[in-house]
Amino acid sequence: MSYSETTRVRGLPSAFAPLGLSGLTGLTGAPGRSRPAGPTVGAPTRPEPAGPDPVRPAGAGRPVAVPDRPDGHRPHPGRPGDWLRFAPVxxxxxxxxxxxxxxxxxxxxxxxxxxxxxxxxxxxxxxxxxxxxxxxxxxxxxxxxxxxxxxxxxxxxxxxxxxxxxxxxxxxxxxxxxxxxxxxxxxRPFWWHEAAFLARHGGRARSICTDRPSQLLPRLKSLPDPDRRRSLQELRVSAHRRPPRQExxxxxxxxxxxxxxxxxxxxxxxxxxxxxxxxxxxxxxxxxxxxxxxxxxxxxxxxxxxxxxxxxxxxxxxxxxxxxxxxxxxxxxxxxxxxxxxxxxxxxxxxxxxxxxxxxxxxxxxxxxxxxxxxxxxx
Missing domain, CATH: 3.20.20.370 (Glycoside hydrolase/deacetylase)
Structure with a gap:
């Protein structure tokens, strides 16, 4: 069965406008699942690019939790690149x-x-x-x-x-x-590694009111730098274990x-x-x-x-x-x-x-x- 006979699509987002592709279609629903609303590709207004059926996994479109990077950033929510690889654009x-x-x-x-x-x-x-x-x-x-x-x-x-x-x-x-x-x-460990470890082992700081270690780093980063340094020292004093050393x-x-x-x-x-x-x-x-x-x-x-x-x-x-x-x-x-x-x-x-x-x-x-x-x- 052809691509146009099996795929229901929606227009590409404005992020693709620099290439003049805002009206092009190609990001699809997961195989085997119908998606609401959206024109079929049977009569495209623009030439349809050739290529394999793009694949969008079930649940795509919802944020997916991913592990933090070593410095506390959250790198690439979800794994869009694996299915975007098949997008016609x-x-x-x-x-x-x-x-x-x-x-x-x-x-x-x-x-x-x-x-x-x-x-x-x-x-x-x-x-x-x-x-x-x-x-x-x-x-x-x-x-x-x-x-x-x-x-x-x-x-x-x-x-x-x-x-x-x-x-x-x-x-x-x-x-x-x-x-x-x-x-x-x-x-010495990186300070964000140290802070996360100390929070998991009883460390507390007056400027950071949270019982969830996952919230600690974002809150530390949001503080004025003197407060961040002071809070880190409070974590060191109050934690019941010292972090491992890092060569x-x-x-x-x-x-x-x-x-x-x-x-x-x-x-x-x-x-x-x-x-x-x-x-x-x-x-x-x-x-x-x-x-x-x-x-x-x-x-x-x-x-x-x-x-x-x-x-x-x-x-x-x-x-x-x-x-x-x-x-x-x-x-x-x-x-x-x-x-x-x-x-x-x-x-x-x-x-x-x-x-x-x-x-x-x-x-x-x-x-x-x-x-x-x-x-x-x-x-």
Whole structure:
């Protein structure tokens, strides 16, 4: 039975309007289930793209809970990429993405084998580029090659060295790692890991009135930075167990990464939410990390990743003053091959366990567009 005989559809959302596809049809109900209202495809007003029947799993359209990322963000609600891969607009989004820059933002690499498979896919479908190449494109005002992809890591836990680097080196792919300077050479856990552990083991803070540990991190992030730090200290005092230690990268590890084509960038001293900091704290967080990295690396860093991914104009002013060339957001978007705002470069959120189908729809920009239409937050 043909696609048009079996499928009931609704118009694509306005997120697809940039491609002129707002009237095109193709996202469907689950097989075997009728869906209310909506014209059939029997007499389309536009030529219908060829391709396999798109699949929408039962329950799609309802938010699906997913595990938190290591830093407390909720990454990609549900798994839309697995079924969006079959949407008729995916080839069109992929063609459009060829003229965009994809910057992938990883955190830790928990599955080296899956990460390696993603890298193999990138070598087939894209052109991996280095941080230096992006910087050179900005300096020379010459766009990067079509299908350019830059791989980045935020927070830079040891898995970047132990799991990611061997896979990158094996394939000759460059990357960039943005580090939290006050953790380098220590065995301290990331503060969001520590806070979650303390809350599970009896920790309490006056500014956070909740008995649900899952609500702790969002509330901590919403506090002014002095209150966040004070609340974290209260959690430490009141909890009946101390969190396990977490071995961090050392200055020598940073040099080893840099020598293996993983550029090192600034991610502040302690990873605060800059929007909750006063101007003096914003400056201290950036310059403190800048000075430490310059001392360890023997040269100043030229790239910065905003903690929590959001742009802060006060931070950008400090970066410009210090001579930074590139600044990265985590807004789950593609950007132009020649960045228009070098200190506000978009990135796509991904992790080492992302499925191949979903990985494709993230790279094409289709999954990010779908999430924006659904109103699903990124950070």
């Amino acid at each position: 995916q080839p069109l989004y992929r063609a459009r993405a060829a003229q965009r820059l994809a910057v992938l933002a990883y955190h830790g690499v928990t599955d080296p084998r899956s990460f390696g498979a993603q890298l193999d896919r990138l070598r087939r479908l894209a052109v991996p580029v280095s941080l230096e190449a992006v910087q050179r494109a900005v300096a020379e005002q010459r766009p990067l090659p079509p299908r350019s992809v830059l791989i980045t890591f935020d927070d830079a836990d040891r898995s970047v060295l132990t799991h990611a680097l061997p896979e990158l080196t094996r394939r000759g792919i460059p990357a960039a790692a943005f580090v939290i300077s006050e953790l380098i050479g220590t065995d 961090q990268l050392t200055p020598e590890d940073l040099l080893a990464l840099r020598d293996a084509r993983v550029a090192i960038g600034n991610h502040t001293q302690g990873h605060p939410c800059l929007g909750r900091c006063d101007a003096a704290t914003v400056r201290a967080e950036i310059t403190g990390a800048h000075d430490a990295l310059t001392r360890w690396l023997g040269e100043p860093p030229v790239a910065f990743a905003y903690p929590d991914g959001g742009h802060d104009p006060r931070a950008e002013a400090v970066l410009d003053e210090l001579g930074y060339r590139l600044g990265f957001l985590s807004d789950h978007r593609l950007g132009p091959r020649l960045p228009e705002h070098p200190l506000q470069i978009s990135r796509l959120q991904v992790d080492s366990t992302t499925s191949a189908r979903r990985f494709d729809t993230i790279l094409s920009g289709l999954e990010p567009a779908y999430r924006r239409w659904r109103g699903q937050s990124v950070a």
